[in-house]
Amino acid sequence: MRRVFLVLIVMALAACAPRGGIVVVPAAAPEADLHTVFMATTRTPTESVDFSNERNPDLTFGAYTVAIPPDRQPGTVRYPRANPDLREEFVTVSADLYDAPRAFTAALSRELRQRPPGKRGVVVFVHGFNTNFAEGLYRTAQLTHDFGIESVPLHYSWPSSANPLGYAHDRDSTLFARSGFASYLDSVIAAGPEEVLIVAHSMGSLLTMETLRTMSLERPGRVARDIDGLVLFSPDIDIQVFRSQVRDIARMPRDVIVFTSKRDRALQLSARLSGDQRRLGNVGDIDDVADLDITILDVTEFSRGLGHFTPGTSPELIRVLSNIPSLERALNEGAQVNPGLLPGTVLTVQNATAVILSPLTALSAQP
Secondary structure (H helix, E strand, O other): OHHHHHHHHHHHHHHOOOOOOOOEOOOOOOOOEEEEEEEEEEEEEOOOOOEEEEEEEEEEEEEEEEEEOOOOOOOOOOOOOOOOOOOOOOEEEEEEEEOOHHHHHHHHHHHHHOOOOOOOOEEEEEOOOOOOHHHHHHHHHHHHHHOOOOOEEEEEEOOOOOOOOOHHHHHHHHHHOHHHHHHHHHHHHHOOOOOEEEEEEOHHHHHHHHHHHHHHHHOOOHHHHHOOEEEEEOOOOEHHHHHHHHHHHOOOOOEEEEEEOOOOHHHHHHHHHHOOOOEHHHOOOHHHHOOOOOEEEEOHHHOOOOOOOHHHHOHHHHHHHHOOHHHHHHHHHOOOOOHHHOOEEEEEEOOEEEEEEOHHHHHHHOO
């Protein structure tokens, strides 16, 4: 009980940090990099181009151009104030909302056609627990920039309460947001991308798996045909539930990568709240998932603080992952990963492969 109480305090303190908000600045810093993020959300619109944390049965589509400030370390996101520092804080340069799914699909299709062949894929990021609209949007832009992703970045924003004590609310919101995510994927696929890769974090992984399960039950085999790759960062999913989802989907995307950490304190809390110590994102033994055709990347040695989003926030790990050709292709195109190219200890048991990454092995693998 004392351990849970301490973790709750840590999460509450984290919530005291400034939260993200949309600040539109038409002229970014000259050295800033601009990324246009296509999005859809089941949040309720506000009077501005931001969205609240309230649930909305209607799906809203848009495209936001985000400026990545020049004075920042990889993995970091500084949210804008009323008068933002354009050299250090993320800002929105422009925001367009579409009045119908067809208009969104047409805009995304135009963006894809403007790119050369081989770079007309999409990466769909699904945020996790305790995240508001701006935070998910800026995190999508940050991941795109820091990993050098050349595909078109997309974001799905489900109605998290953005409250560290709103765990039950957020789990219910993932169920609420499943139909919206399925409709969003329909609109994305209709635009004709060369590759579709989904990257989901934390509780967003549960939403993603539930959505893929529903899609597969409605049209068997569809997931494998339409989704080329799936990357789960710190997935907050019970292992038995994940196994049942995989069974129902039957034909998974051709490559499934799961980032785990035994030092993930947020998942430790989740496990205690659910009464089961085993969460997919902090799985301790490959034998627990040996029957599943997945690749596990154990980043425990890179985890700091809460350790709940290590692949996206650790500058050292980002540099390592960005230099791995097979993983870069997976993040860019949904291409298959060759575990033998990853700098770490490789374990293979039945169908599953685990790669235990560490700063030492990663350093030795650098050119």
